[in-house]
Every structure is written in C-alpha cells, then in structure tokens.
Amino acid sequence: MRRLSRTVRVSLTYGSPQRGPGAGDAPRGGNGLVAVETAAGLAPTVELEVECIGEAAGSGYLIDITVIDRAVREHLTPILRATLRSELDGKPTDLRDLLVRCASALAPALPAQLSMLAYRSGPFRTAAFEQAGGTSTNPSGLPSMQHAPAQQSFVLSETFEFAASHRLHLPTASDDENRAMFGKCNNPNGHGHNYRIEVAVEVPAQTRTAGDFGTIERIVQSEIMARFGHKRLNLDCTELASLNPSVEHIAMVCHGILTPRFADAGALLRSVRVWETDKTSCRYPA
Secondary structure, eight states, X not given: OEEEEEEEEEEXXXXXXXXXXXXXXXXXXXXXXXXXXXXXXXXXXXXXXXXEEEOOOTTSOSSOHHHHHHHIIIIIHHHHHHHHHHHHTTOOOOHHHHHHHHHHHHGGGOSSEEEEEEEESSSXXXXXXXXXXXXXXXXXXXXXXXXXXXXXXXXXEEEEXXXXXXXXXXTTSOHHHHHHHHGGGGOTTOEXXXXXXXXXXXXXXXXXXXXXXXXXXXXXXXXXXXXXXXXXXXXXXXGGTTSOOOHHHHHHHXXXXXXXXXXXXXXXXEEEEXXXXXXXXXXXXX
8 A cells, every 4th residue: 555645726816805994904713724914815825735545556646646636736726715715704714614624525536545634724724634444425425524523633733932941961871972972962061952843633533623733733732832941951851850851752742731621621632843953853743
C-alpha cells in the first residue's frame, strides 16, 4: 500500500462580501475561514491537503495529481465559498462539519481511496479529517466517508512560540566531558531559544468535546506558555530540574503535562513537536 499526499491551493475570493453595519466595520463572524481581509473584500487563499491510499497502477501512479487538483477545485471550492459567505453573514464555521462535508463530496470524485483531508488557512493551524480502515459504500455505490463514524477522527494542530533559556549539562559527567559533548550549549550562563511547539489533538469524529482551537489555546497557554515562557528551564521549571533540557526532553515533558488536561476535555493528545531552531525539532511520541 502507498500513501500519496497532494496540497492544492484554493482562492476563496468571490467579489464583495457582505459586511456589518457601518462603512468601516470589519466583517461579521469569523472563526474558521475569515482571516485578515482587505478593503476590497479579498478572502484568503487556503491550502487543502489530500491524502490517498492504495496500490500503484502499471503507470507507477497511485492517482494522477491533476485529477486531485481538478476534483478539489470543482467539488470543494463551491462549498468553501458558500461557507465563507455564511461566516461573513455572522454564522460561525464548524470546521469538523465542514471537513466531513468536503470529504464526502471529494471521495466519489477520486479513483483512489481518500484517507485524509486537511484544511490549512495559515502556517499555524491545521484541521484534518481522517478515515481509517477504508471508505465504506453508500446506497448509490459511491465511496463515502460518512458511513463509518467509528473509523473517523478529527485532528486539530496548532503551533505556538515561547522564548526560554537552558544549559545542556550532565551532573554525572565532568566539566571537560560536558564541554566535549555539548560544546557552546554547555555555556555556564546558558543560552536562549525561540521555541516553537506544535500540539496535535485528536477528537473522535462523533463527539463534540474539545473540537475547537479555543480549547487548545486555553490549555497550552495555561500549561506550557505560562510555565516555560521567558524562564531558565534548568533553574525555574521543576519539571526539567532533574532532566537535561534537550529538545527531546522538552517535547516529552510537554506531552506529559498536556495529556491529562486534554483527556479531561474529552480529547486525545496525539503528539507534541518542539522546534529548538528552524533546523532542529523533536516529535513525541514518534
């Protein structure tokens, strides 16, 4: 089996959207599709990631990517534009319902099994609808993602940033050994990073708990940002006092802190990924 992923960019610009009362007022609504809008009424360009699974044909293709592009633009652009109009008129967007509708509209148009559809309106937030175990068949004989709710999941990912400092040092090793192992990162006075942390939360598709970015933001703000932001990780944070605060340990500790909080909210913390620099990151669990 092979998995093919294709990202398609879609423009949601459709003319002059309806605005709230008053010539200078911002658009009404806005929790999912509306980003920053220009005076001309331009809506954002969004990314849709389509993942298909199956066996490659004799051509070597699982599916021709031009088929994916055409299907997304033909079947999903109208849904997204209509949703944007509704949101600008004051109706909040339920990303879970939107992705279910989009996946159900897209699946019959693809000659391979649709296993995942993700919506990305910017670099920091991703909402994904996943189908495990294969699509089912609806009465018309076409594949659908609506008829096997037990196999469906809804995943929200959001990225945050915090600044902190640390020193990489093992008390069980000599100073020379620490300098040889960690180099400049063993500086006695520490050094700083602008850390990024991506939190991926899975919610069963048939439930309504913790299915929004607001819940993720509240939990991460109280448990991670307030705890680690602008701190000396070795000295100010008890969770890392006995651990060498490598990016591997930071990701593991953040996962341990967040797991019970999301469980209380009815969600599963799928993974935590921490970037120490743009070139170095760790995802836990792998």
